[in-house]
Amino acid sequence: MSELLKNTIRFILFILVQVFILFKMPPLHRFITPYLYYLFILWLPFSLSRAGLTLVGFIFGLCLDYFSKTPGLHAAACTLIAYVRPFVIGLLISQEGADKNYIAPSIVSMGWAPYATYVLVLTLLHHTWLVLLEWMSFGSFLYFLGKVIASSAVSLLLVLLTELLFYRKQKFRTNTI
Amino acid sequence: MRNVFLFIRRHFNFLFFLVLQIIALSFLFRYNKFHEAAFMNVSTELTGRINEKYNGIEYYFQLKRTNEALVKENVRLRQLLKENYEAPDSNRRMIVDTIKVDSGRSIRKYNYLEAKVVSSTTALQANYITIHRGFAQQVHPNMGVVGPQGIVGAVVNVSENFATVMSLLHRNSKVVVKLKNGGERGTVEWDGLSPLFLTLKDIPKSAKVAKGDTVLTSPISYLFPANLMVGTVYDIVPDNASNFYTLKIRPSTNFFNIEYVYVVDNRQYEEQRRLEDSTRKKVQ
Numbered sequence: 001m002s003e004l005l006k007n008t009i010r011f012i013l014f015i016l017v018q019v020f021i022l023f024k025m026p027p028l029h030r031f032i033t034p035y036l037y038y039l040f041i042l043w044l045p046f047s048l049s050r051a052g053l054t055l056v057g058f059i060f061g062l063c064l065d066y067f068s069k070t071p072g073l074h075a076a077a078c079t080l081i082a083y084v085r086p087f088v089i090g091l092l093i094s095q096e097g098a099d100k101n102y103i104a105p106s107i108v109s110m111g112w113a114p115y116a117t118y119v120l121v122l123t124l125l126h127h128t129w130l131v132l133l134e135w136m137s138f139g140s141f142l143y144f145l146g147k148v149i150a151s152s153a154v155s156l157l158l159v160l161l162t163e164l165l166f167y168r169k170q171k172f173r174t175n176t177i
Numbered sequence: 178m179r180n181v182f183l184f185i186r187r188h189f190n191f192l193f194f195l196v197l198q199i200i201a202l203s204f205l206f207r208y209n210k211f212h213e214a215a216f217m218n219v220s221t222e223l224t225g226r227i228n229e230k231y232n233g234i235e236y237y238f239q240l241k242r243t244n245e246a247l248v249k250e251n252v253r254l255r256q257l258l259k260e261n262y263e264a265p266d267s268n269r270r271m272i273v274d275t276i277k278v279d280s281g282r283s284i285r286k287y288n289y290l291e292a293k294v295v296s297s298t299t300a301l302q303a304n305y306i307t308i309h310r311g312f313a314q315q316v317h318p319n320m321g322v323v324g325p326q327g328i329v330g331a332v333v334n335v336s337e338n339f340a341t342v343m344s345l346l347h348r349n350s351k352v353v354v355k356l357k358n359g360g361e362r363g364t365v366e367w368d369g370l371s372p373l374f375l376t377l378k379d380i381p382k383s384a385k386v387a388k389g390d391t392v393l394t395s396p397i398s399y400l401f402p403a404n405l406m407v408g409t410v411y412d413i414v415p416d417n418a419s420n421f422y423t424l425k426i427r428p429s430t431n432f433f434n435i436e437y438v439y440v441v442d443n444r445q446y447e448e449q450r451r452l453e454d455s456t457r458k459k460v461q
Contacts, residue, residue: 020231023298023300023301024298024300025300026299026300026433027299027300027372030369030370030371033300033301050190051189051190051193054190054193054194054197055193055197058197058200058201061201062201062204065204066216066217066220066221066223066224067224068298068301068305069303069305069334069341070205070208070301070303071204071205071208071214071215071217072200072201072202072203072204072205072206072208072214073201073205075197075200075201075204076198076201076202076205079194079197079198079201080194080198083190083191083194133202133205134302143369
């Protein structure tokens with residue numbers, strides 16, 4: 001399957017899962033809104049240019065926004081993590097040329113610890129920006145802090161489950177360099 | 178000039194990011210204020226269609242509960258029928274009024290339109306309900322929405338076949354209500370804490386309030402007819418500093434499994450709004 005097709009299917013699936021499963025779940029607590037959809041941006045291939053990545057993030061976030069009737073909220077957060085992503089990868093990548101030898105960031109291509117840090121940093125960034133924007137319209141500081149921490153914890157759990165359930169096999173591409 | 182272009186080329190990624198971020202934020206703040214955004218019309222139609230497909234499946238699991246709710250509502254309405262009551266005095270006299278105005282004829286102020294709920298959320302801070310009825314079916318913004326058990330919210334955005342309703346579970350939602358016992362007016366809001374409770378403010382402490390009291394819509398509301406069920410008082414939050422009660426209200430509508438609603442068309446809304454606006458202008 002080509003990368004474009006694969007990512008298009010992921011785009012649709014992640015939005016559907018977020019809108020029809022995670023948003024529909026009865027809320028556990030006011031601090032907890034489970035988010036998983038941004039994993040799409042984390043899974044985008046290395047080869048995408050930085051401007052392309054930012055644009056894809058924006059469009060992806062906006063699509064979710066039109067479902068949840070909050071135009072701009074998720075788009076802003078997604079644009080931010082899509083823009084920051086290359087910097088984080090640049091800092092964390094351990095093997096020389098891993099971003100050329102593998103297609104996308106994963107446990108296989110980056111290693112356990114760097115990949116976990118990568119997910120953690122971008123999750124926190126995404127949630128902080130998202131809840132900060134929500135806080136500007138309403139809420140208090142306690143709400144902001146509690147929601148960032150609680151939602152991030154739940155989201156990380158979901159990401160872990162997704163990574164284990166949908167293990168992405170990645171081939172080492174030898175002839176690419 | 179050359180330096181400007183060089184600057185743009187050098188920092189293209191960052192500038193591009195900034196532009197997208199600003200577009201997103203302007204969308205957001207504009208929507209929070211006016212409830213309109215670019216492509217909102219098209220997207221409501223599109224997401225409405227997808228939601229409708231999903232609801233078509235989900236609806237089967239709700240059929241029993243929906244049926245029960247509708248039967249209960251029918252019973253309540255049948256109890257109100259004129260035929261159930263007998264006038265105590267059977268020989269009423271007709272008196273012909275000398276005034277030329279036909280005062281016996283009543284004017285319809287509210288019209289009910291039924292609509293199917295295709296999507297709703299309760300988990301967010303800004304919860305909306307999408308209904309399958311749009312401006313092609315006479316739904317316009319600023320119409321009240323009522324469910325079988327009580328009021329639900331207000332229409333904020335309309336596309337051709339779908340409309341989005343700001344539910345009572347929205348941080349910006351405000352409805353004028355009254356206590357059934359004393360008739361004191363207050364405002365129902367949502368504090369975002371739990372989807373099971375609303376907050377009723379501005380009831381003066383002179384009012385007699387007890388747990389379990391009924392809260393109804395007030396006759397001064399623009400959107401709703403008077404005396405529709407809103408909820409019951411669940412708790413009285415102690416606040417000695419204020420002259421007003423803060424009451425915790427349990428809404429009578431169950432937002433988790435709502436399937437059918439009625440859109441209330443206030444036929445005198447425009448007229449009332451226009452008059453009040455022009456009054457405000459004159460006084461200034």
